[in-house]
Amino acid sequence: MEKDRIVMFPAPGIGHIVAMVELAKLIQTHRFSITILLTTGLLDHPTIEAYLRRITAAHPSISFLRFPHIPLAAAPTTVSRAARAFAFIKANASNVATSLSQISKTTTVKAFVIDLFCTSAMESALSMGIPVYYFFTSGAAVLALFLYFPKLHEERSESFKDMVGVELRVPGNAPLKAVNMPEPVLDRDDPAYWDMLYFCAHLPKARGIIVNSFPELEPMAVNAVAEGTCIPNAERGSDIYYIGPLIAEPHQSEGTAGAKSKECLRWVDEQPKRSVVYVCFGSRGSFSVSQLREIATGLERSGHRFLWVVKKPLEEEGAKQGEELAKPGDEFDLASVLPNGFLERTKDRGMVVKAWAPQVEVLSRESVGGFVSHCGWNSVLEGVVAGVPMVAWPLYAEQHVNREVMVGEMKVAVALNQREDGLVSGEEVEKRVREVMESKEIRETSLKLKHMALAAVSDFGSSTTALANLVHSWT
Numbered sequence: 502m503e504k505d506r507i508v509m510f511p512a513p514g515i516g517h518i519v520a521m522v523e524l525a526k527l528i529q530t531h532r533f534s535i536t537i538l539l540t541t542g543l544l545d546h547p548t549i550e551a552y553l554r555r556i557t558a559a560h561p562s563i564s565f566l567r568f569p570h571i572p573l574a575a576a577p578t579t580v581s582r583a584a585r586a587f588a589f590i591k592a593n594a595s596n597v598a599t600s601l602s603q604i605s606k607t608t609t610v611k612a613f614v615i616d617l618f619c620t621s622a623m624e625s626a627l628s629m630g631i632p633v634y635y636f637f638t639s640g641a642a643v644l645a646l647f648l649y650f651p652k653l654h655e656e657r658s659e660s661f662k663d664m665v666g667v668e669l670r671v672p673g674n675a676p677l678k679a680v681n682m683p684e685p686v687l688d689r690d691d692p693a694y695w696d697m698l699y700f701c702a703h704l705p706k707a708r709g710i711i712v713n714s715f716p717e718l719e720p721m722a723v724n725a726v727a728e729g730t731c732i733p734n735a736e737r738g739s740d741i742y743y744i745g746p747l748i749a750e751p752h753q754s755e756g757t758a759g760a761k762s763k764e765c766l767r768w769v770d771e772q773p774k775r776s777v778v779y780v781c782f783g784s785r786g787s788f789s790v791s792q793l794r795e796i797a798t799g800l801e802r803s804g805h806r807f808l809w810v811v812k813k814p815l816e817e818e819g820a821k822q823g824e825e826l827a828k829p830g831d832e833f834d835l836a837s838v839l840p841n842g843f844l845e846r847t848k849d850r851g852m853v854v855k856a857w858a859p860q861v862e863v864l865s866r867e868s869v870g871g872f873v874s875h876c877g878w879n880s881v882l883e884g885v886v887a888g889v890p891m892v893a894w895p896l897y898a899e900q901h902v903n904r905e906v907m908v909g910e911m912k913v914a915v916a917l918n919q920r921e922d923g924l925v926s927g928e929e930v931e932k933r934v935r936e937v938m939e940s941k942e943i944r945e946t947s948l949k950l951k952h953m954a955l956a957a958v959s960d961f962g963s964s965t966t967a968l969a970n971l972v973h974s975w976t
């Protein structure tokens with residue numbers, strides 16, 4: 502007999518797709534078939550294609566359904582990258598409806614699991630009587646903030662970006678500077694703000710919210726969500742399932758990428774225990790050339806060994822950091838963007854790789870003693886599970902909120918001082934790298950949290966139980 506099916510719809514971003522696939526792998530062990538809907542035309546890249554092929558080969562119960570291509574609508578250049586992405590996802594709503602209706606003809610769809618940014622897909626599932634669940638790819642602190650966002654919106658008429666010096670009080674969160682609110686909600690004049698308001702207002706309307714976190718990691722936010730301080734429980738129809746940390750399974754990439762990864766791991770394996778700081782800013786964290794040079798200077802002066810992943814620099818010197826203008830993998834000359842002679846001077850204690858490193862595997866190596874991270878949620882969880890202390894350097898999206906939790910509540914990271922324009926000096930990089938590599942206290946806290954994370958996903962752990970409850974509700 503055909504197995505019951507769960508359909509999933511991740512947002513088109515590596516951090517979002519990989520986490521959703523990890524959730525799918527867990528769910529399929531409970532005898533469900535999974536179809537993952539994918540858009541075409543945004544973030545299509547050979548690395549992703551190879552990744553999807555590997556998943557279907559290893560997990561026959563998981564299949565991917567690629568939508569027909571929908572061209573990205575020409576949007577005014579004043580509109581943010583997030584707004585364009587949301588419009589693109591919305592333009593795929595008819596693809597979602599068609600796919601769900603076709604899949605439903607042959608199997609029973611027990612649930613439709615969507616990313617927050619895919620809220621535009623909710624309506625068609627509900628009209629077909631399919632229960633909708635969110636898979637929240639950030640942590641509980643951001644969930645608390647987003648549940649509360651419609652209230653923050655009602656209370657103010659100004660854009661957060663203009664509220665310089667204002668601190669917001671959000672249940673379950675440390676006081677947060679208004680200018681550090683997640684990027685898509687900073688500016689009321691940007692359509693992304695209104696999209697986010699719509700998405701967040703729909704969170705409580707789902708049957709459930711599945712969160713990639715676990716209660717011991719963020720007790721403040723988990724309690725605030727449970728107690729109904731973000732949104733009264735009476736108004737919240739959704740059950741909350743903390744099923745994390747979900748971490749991407751290490752794999753061997755093919756071709757040149759695979760060879761580069763192996764070389765990277767070989768180098769890491771040759772270094773002494775806890776001697777290497779790993780520096781990486783997620784799937785699209787890019788910097789200006791001058792910022793890259795400050796990082797290089799800081800790493801060199803710190804005296805520590807390092808593995809540094811450098812993406813193609815931003816084309817304009819003054820461009821906002823973190824917004825990658827080039828496609829991943831675009832070629833550039835490493836030596837020409839780094840300080841003169843840097844690669845030669847540091848060749849015995851440093852490795853610089855272009856674009857990508859096998860992060861989960863790198864972090865798991867004994868020689869890695871610190872991680873300079875952009876605070877993307879997957880990276881945070883990967884750092885936690887590896888028990889590696891972090892330097893928190895948020896760039897965009899909801900990363901400032903994550904930084905507060907990593908530094909304030911989890912105490913597994915040190916924050917670094919960013920100038921008003923976002924630039925971080927070489928001295929600051931040097932200072933924070935030394936601090937994180939040399940502090941016994943943060944290392945001990947990181948190890949404690951690692952054990953809590955492993956306990957949560959062990960046989961009778963809280964996350965395993967939450968997932969079992971979720972799938973049980975579908976049978």
Ligand SMILES: O=c1ccn([C@@H]2O[C@H](COP(=O)(O)OP(=O)(O)O[C@H]3O[C@H](CO)[C@@H](O)[C@H](O)[C@H]3O)[C@@H](O)[C@H]2O)c(=O)[nH]1
Nearest residue numbers: 516638639783784857858859860861877878879880898899
């Ligand atoms: O060289 C690299 C760079 C990244 N990764 C992997 O790519 C993923 C990156 O995910 P994440 O750390 O979450 O960063 P982003 O790709 O920037 O993720 C987006 O999505 C996340 C989940 O919603 C948000 O928390 C982030 O702010 C948002 O930018 C992780 O699994 C990394 O291990 C590598 O393996 N090698």
